[in-house]
Structures are given as C-alpha cells and as structure tokens.
Amino acid sequence: MTRTANAVTLLGAGTQGSRLAYMWARQGTPVYIVDKESSHLSQAFDFIEELRRKESPPEKQGPITQLVVADLDRALCDSWLVIECLPENLDLKRSIIQQLDDQADPEIIIASNSSSHSIIEVCEGLDFKADDRFVNLHSFWPPETQVLEVMGTDKTRPEIIPLLMDEARKHGFQPFHVRKPSTGYIFNRIWAAIKRETLMVLEEGVATPEEVDQMYKAVLQTPKGPCEQMDVAGLDVILAIEEHYAQIRSGIPEGPRKYLREMVDRGDLGVKTGSGIFDYDK
Template identity: 30%
Template sequence: MEIRRIAVFGAGVMGAGIAQDAAAHGLEVVLVDQTEDGLTRARQSIENSLNLELQRWGITGSEKKVLLSHIKFTLNRSDVGSVDLVIEAIPDDLAAKQDLFSQLEIQFEKMCPGEVTYVSNTAILPITDIALKMVNKERLVGMHFLAPVPAIKLVEMVRGVHTSQATVDRAKELARRMGKTPVDVLENPGYITARLVVPLINEAIMLYQEGTASKEDIDVAMRLGFGFNKGPFALADQIGLDIVLGWSEHLFHELGETRYRPQALVRNLARRGHLGVKTGKGFYSYETRVDNAEEKI
C-alpha cells in the first residue's frame, strides 16, 4: 500500500525538517508537539526555509502555499487520525522514546491495526532497546535523517533485532519518495555518520586549541584539500553543538575510547546556549537565528 499520510511526533529542528521535506514530496503530514511554542517555532522554521527557497527562485509563492497546506500542526494526538507511517523525532532519550512508542502503538493499533509502520529518527540509540515496550517490535525501524533535512539526501536505515524486512522495505519506500538515498547500518553505537564525525570534530578542536591553525583555516583546509562541503567547525555548528555533545557523551560511554571524549570547549559553548546556526552563535557567529538552517558557510 502506497504511503500517503504520515505523522511526525516532535516539532523540533528534525521534526520540522522531516515534515517540510515530506510535504514537499506530496505527502500529507500531521506534525505533533507537546507545546504551542514548539509548534509556533516549527511553523516559523518551515516558513523561513521556504522563504529562502523563494529568494533563490527555487519555488514559487503558489508552491509554498501548497506545501504548507499539506502540513497540519496540532497539540492533540487524537487529531492525527489514520496514517500509514509514524515518525518519532524527539531528543535521543531512551526512556522517553520507549514510553512514546508504547503510547503510539496503543493509539494506532486501535485505529488501523496491523497497518502502521513505526520509525524512530535516532542518531545513536539501538532500535532493539527503543522497541522494548512495544508489542509489534517487528514494525519499528530506525531512520536517521540529517539536518537540514530538505537539503541532505541521505538517511541511515537501522534495523533492530526484531525488525522485519517488510518494515525496512516500507521505510526505504518513504526515503526514496522523499528523494533520499538510504544506507543500511547495524545498530552499533553512532551508526556511520555520528561515529565518524565526532572524532573529526574533536581532532579539529584539539588542533585549534594547540594553536596549530585557526578555526577558519582548519575549515578551509578540509574543504579545499579533501572536497568537504563544510569544514569540521562549520559542520558542528550546522549539526548543533548540543547534538554533537550528546553524540560524544553517548559514544564515549558506550565505547570508552578517548577519541570520542566530549570536548570542554563544546560543553562550555552548549552550556552558554551557543549551539550553532540554530541559535545564531556557536564556533562562528551568524547574522540571524535560523531554526532549519540551509545557508552555506
């Protein structure tokens, strides 16, 4: 059965980005959050992103209106109705994800039993652990989207111990419908992207703190020398320093290797609320706060 309507739970940067990209590819989307403030920020984030596309002549005003009409914003889970697929996009807190999926399964199995595919947008957590409180564990799969979701064409597909092939195939159908390239990964800590990018960012910070080179020159060296779209400092700002810190803490705890040890500089910036592009300041300063960042650095 073709995927036509999805629900996204969690209207943060990732949830808003997933909702926008899904709607841009013709899907009907219900975006659910716990707070009115969260929904307001998500709506503004999506509109800001679309306005950038308008300025670049990437879309027309009519196309913007059509895209927004495909997204329903709500605080009430009961407003979601019947859907083909559910995406959880809350922060990477294992207990919170377990509880949410337990509640969502009760809700949707009453409404459309046996039909819904469940997806966790997690960057680091094992899908098998997230599914612990679910009855239909075979219908949960991980899809790790990367921010900004509309711009990045990759999604990591993470299979749990119980995940069925039919569930994986269904999730890949969604990924391709959204113009993404899915890559299969085992549920090892950090998957591919976080596992590789954290040591890169950490090493760049050490080079900077040693006085080997400036942040700007390190970024230029990696962009021009190795064809990176962004250098490690600009990349960390795009990911979000709170996210980078969370990935580092998780990987260091799970693997115990010093290359994943959280850097004090990242911790200090995150503590002060300097999280990168989304707050207007991180390793670099940005003229305006952008919640769903797509600018080039």
C-alpha cells in the same frame, strides 16, 4: 504488508519535524505534525510554507494538519508511518515510543529520527504489543541534504525496510540501508572521528580553528570546515553525542569532551548563541 492508510505523522514540531513534514508532504501525501505546544505548531507551519514558496518548480503538495498531543489518535488512525522527532533525551524517547506502541495499530511502522540513540537502545527493556515494527529513520538537514539512513532491528519485519527505502525515494530522499545495528549509523560514525580529531588538534594547540577549517576546505573542496559545522549543529548537541559515544565504547579520549565542556559551560554553544568555536557577533 497491506496498507490501508496513506498519511505520515511527525511527532515534534521542531526544526527536524518541520523539515520532515515538508518532505513527506511532497507527492501529495497527507501529513500530521503533532506537538504539545500550539506555538511550536504555528512556527512549524510558517516554516513549511516558506520552504514551499521556494520550490522551483512547485511540488505536488499534500495537506499538513497540525494537532496537539491530545489529538494524536486522530493522526494515527490515518497513518502508515509515525516518526518521533523529539530532543536527544533517551528517557523522553523511550516514553514516547512506549506511548506510540500502546496507541498505534500493530501494522503502523514506528520510527525514531534520533541522531545518537539506536532504536534498539530506545526500545531496550520496554514491553510492546508489536515489537516487529520499530526502525531508525535518521535524516540530516532536509531538503538541502536529502540523505536518509534506514536501520531496523533483528525483529523488524522483513518487508518494512524495502517499503521505507521505496517510499523515501518517492518523496525526494536519498535513502541508505544501515545493514547492521550501528550507533551513529554510517555517516555519523565517520563524522564523529573527524569531529573528535579536530577537537583534539584544537585542545593540543596544534592549529587554530581558522587554520583547521581553511585546510579542510582547501583539501576537500567543501563549503564549511569541521569547526563551523560543529558551531552550526550546536556545541551542546555535539557534547551530548560525544558523551553518549564514551558511554558505549571504550577508548574514547577525554580531551575533546573537556574542550567542549569549557565552551558549553560558558554558554558558547555556536551559531545559536552568537559564539562557539568562532565568534558570530562580529
């Protein structure tokens, strides 16, 4: 693959878009961050500057340009990679992936950062001018967690995965190739089982959340237990992921989703609302 452009475009100036813009701008790479709301762009820029002030030693910082969606063409003209970082709404992601294919040169790699929807699912039934450049680039919580899962389709050009693996390493990620299409990639499939069993233990009254997290941390020597981790992620997000798994896989138990729905219906979404499995207002 011949590269004439060297910028990376992030579509969506939320939490992940901001963090990924920071990561991809390291090593001097120019980055465009695009959003429909100028207020989101301002917040993202402030957050990125805060991350940069914490660097020790300072990284080589590439320029970050903020653009509204109407100026997306400007970003695409300079980019070899564009990553959508939109909310976990399948219809929204399908719409933007179609738009990106329409607007982007066929050589530009188009990636989704979705945590629950595979790029195959996002692309299903859509009509593309270049269907060999789509991938998932699933990140966790950069820069603190630098793991990046790279997953293509059976149509993805063979040179794209090695290129992304190499570029990701250069920019401070620890990339892993998901070798076959997998809903939940690698880590989230394993983590989903831990979450699900944790919720079943709580729903059945086998142990309290405090006891679950204390035991988990004592055995595995981790800073957070599964209950606290779910609260940090947001119980509404956890529920949406569980509902998605239940749609595509047989045998997913109802109990964990019932337990989550009760909390979500009360507005107890975790850290962001002050209460979830644990109460943070105290």
